[in-house]
Amino acid sequence: xxxxxxxxxxxxxxxxxxxxxxxxxxxxxxxxxxxxxxxxxxxxxxxxxxxxxxxxxxxxxxxxxxxxxxxxxxxxxxxxxxxxxxxxxxxxxxxxxxxxxxxxxxxxxxxxxxxxxxxxxxxxxxxxxxxxxxxxxxxxxxxxxxxxxxxxxxxxxxxxxxxxxxxxxxxxxxxxxxxxxxxxxxxxxxxxxxxxxxxxxxxxxxxxxxxxxxxxxxxxxxxxxxxxxxxxxxxxxxxxxxxxxxxxxxxxxxxxxxxxxxxxxxx
Amino acid sequence: xxxxxxxxxxxxxxxxxxxxxxxxxxxxxxxxxxxxxxxxxxxxxxxxxxxxxxxxxxxxxxxxxxxxxxxxxxxxxxxxxxxxxxxxxxxxxxxxxxxxxxxxxxxxxxxxxxxxxxxxxxxxxxxxxxxxxxxxxxxxxxxxxxxxxxxxxxxxxxxxxxxxxxxxxxxxxxxxxxxxxxxxxxxxxxxxxxxxxxxxxxxxxxxxxxxxxxxxxxxxxxxxxxxxxxxxxxxxxxxxxxxxxxxxxxxxxxxxxxxxxxxxxxxxxxxxxxxxxxx
Numbered sequence: 001x002x003x004x005x006x007x008x009x010x011x012x013x014x015x016x017x018x019x020x021x022x023x024x025x026x027x028x029x030x031x032x033x034x035x036x037x038x039x040x041x042x043x044x045x046x047x048x049x050x051x052x053x054x055x056x057x058x059x060x061x062x063x064x065x066x067x068x069x070x071x072x073x074x075x076x077x078x079x080x081x082x083x084x085x086x087x088x089x090x091x092x093x094x095x096x097x098x099x100x101x102x103x104x105x106x107x108x109x110x111x112x113x114x115x116x117x118x119x120x121x122x123x124x125x126x127x128x129x130x131x132x133x134x135x136x137x138x139x140x141x142x143x144x145x146x147x148x149x150x151x152x153x154x155x156x157x158x159x160x161x162x163x164x165x166x167x168x169x170x171x172x173x174x175x176x177x178x179x180x181x182x183x184x185x186x187x188x189x190x191x192x193x194x195x196x197x198x199x200x201x202x203x204x205x206x207x208x209x210x211x212x213x214x215x216x217x218x219x220x221x222x223x224x225x226x227x228x229x230x231x232x233x234x235x236x237x238x239x240x241x242x243x244x245x246x247x248x249x250x251x252x253x254x255x256x257x258x259x260x261x262x263x264x265x266x267x
Numbered sequence: 268x269x270x271x272x273x274x275x276x277x278x279x280x281x282x283x284x285x286x287x288x289x290x291x292x293x294x295x296x297x298x299x300x301x302x303x304x305x306x307x308x309x310x311x312x313x314x315x316x317x318x319x320x321x322x323x324x325x326x327x328x329x330x331x332x333x334x335x336x337x338x339x340x341x342x343x344x345x346x347x348x349x350x351x352x353x354x355x356x357x358x359x360x361x362x363x364x365x366x367x368x369x370x371x372x373x374x375x376x377x378x379x380x381x382x383x384x385x386x387x388x389x390x391x392x393x394x395x396x397x398x399x400x401x402x403x404x405x406x407x408x409x410x411x412x413x414x415x416x417x418x419x420x421x422x423x424x425x426x427x428x429x430x431x432x433x434x435x436x437x438x439x440x441x442x443x444x445x446x447x448x449x450x451x452x453x454x455x456x457x458x459x460x461x462x463x464x465x466x467x468x469x470x471x472x473x474x475x476x477x478x479x480x481x482x483x484x485x486x487x488x489x490x491x492x493x494x495x496x497x498x499x500x501x502x503x504x505x506x507x508x509x510x511x512x513x514x515x516x517x518x519x520x521x522x523x524x525x526x527x528x529x530x531x532x533x534x535x536x537x538x539x540x541x542x543x544x545x546x
Contacts (some may be wrong), residue, residue: 051432086303090477092482099422151480167430
């Protein structure tokens with residue numbers, strides 16, 4: 001069963017076409033790595049899926065559109081590339097993770113819709129976990145237990161990013177969308193994060209879409225790969241992408257072109 | 268110093284009304300400050316001034332016209348801001364000047380009012396009568412209860428509007444509800460410190476408590492405590508010293524802010540945080 005169907009989706013960013021007629025689907029349990037140079041439209045695509053961006057075409061969650069799509073959307077965990085924080089915002093790490101929690105009512109409604117289309121939803125934290133237990137466990141997963149009472153604005157970029165990952169996990173997502181989630185995070189935490197990613201993908205069958213520039217990480221951890229630069233020019237098994245030299249060449253050239261394009265704009 | 272004056276009815280009404288307004292202001296103010304809307308209260312109070320002038324002009328109870336004008340203006344400006352994409356500070360400037368402009372026109376058209384305009388500009392908490400006190404208590408309770416009921420979605424919406432939207436928080440409706448609450452709070456507070464000093468009560472207790480480096484709940488509790496303490500101290504001091512209560516409330520808040528900054532400089536809060544971390 002497809003968790004996500006993207007059909008002929010086009011969208012603009014700041015008046016310019018950012019993605020053009022993109023179509024692909026994500027199956028239950030996929031760990032899809034999306035690669036593409038800066039400005040390739042990855043974030044615009046994610047924002048369209050999350051209902052934060054106008055688009056043409058069709059996007060379906062578990063085959064649903066419209067109000068049922070909206071009912072399922074809260075069960076999508078999203079970690080953006082960068083969150084701009086008010087410097088003195090008086091929210092602790094615990095407060096921020098707590099914001100991710102969904103009321104049981106919303107989870108039940110979403111779970112029913114998922115079951116109706118023959119799919120299953122596995123909770124990360126177990127059926128009877130209290131909200132406070134979920135928060136503690138999510139903090140443990142990202143290794144932030146000792147910083148739970150610190151203000152988010154006092155933390156380093158990497159620690160903030162881990163807090164947002166915990167906030168996305170605590171909602172017990174059915175789909176996780178991660179936009180370059182480990183940018184600015186040290187190697188040790190990166191490795192821990194990847195092992196968590198694989199664990200929740202394998203054990204809890206959580207479908208994950210993950211944008212990254214790190215081809216090694218994609219090759220090590222993803223099960224499928226999509227490659228885009230405004231258009232989608234590959235979507236399939238990881239092995240196929242990495243063994244196809246022509247594709248790798250096209251990706252490198254496309255990345256280089258985009259780099260030159262951005263550079264000429266800067267000049 | 269004898270505290271006999273505390274037994275006077277007008278003093279008790281002033282303290283009760285002041286406390287109610289102080290709690291509302293601190294709570295609404297924290298969200299306003301965090302959304303970078305610190306001067307929104309000022310703009311609303313100027314609109315309310317226009318509303319009060321309209322009430323006197325039409326011979327209607329001015330609090331109701333002030334509420335209607337500031338709530339509808341606040342909603343209108345929010346819509347205008349969205350549709351024309353003008354910046355927040357420009358939207359506030361539009362509200363502020365149009366409210367005052369409307370008030371001045373109405374005052375001049377009526378060739379001045381018999382009421383004391385000065386009391387609306389700088390507050391007149393000692394003149395609060397029983398019916399005002401009761402309606403202010405009722406309105407304040409409504410604002411406080413609504414803020415408590417919606418505290419979690421409001422915090423999420425203030426912290427990260429997009430994530431709140433993904434989580435199914437009805438962001439737009441919540442925004443309108445919050446703006447209406449802010450407008451009502453301004454009406455209640457206007458009697459306490461007047462149109463020109465409202466921002467002080469919205470901003471000062473919150474930026475003072477934010478300096479202390481606590482989480483959201485504690486920051487709000489500290490802010491409410493500071494706001495109530497400054498209001499009570501300001502009103503009590505104003506009587507024997509024969510000062511304007513609004514001025515003494517605001518200056519007490521300023522003193523608290525400066526004191527907290529000095530304490531922070533002396534390392535008071537960071538030492539505590541460090542000690543906590545080590546233990």
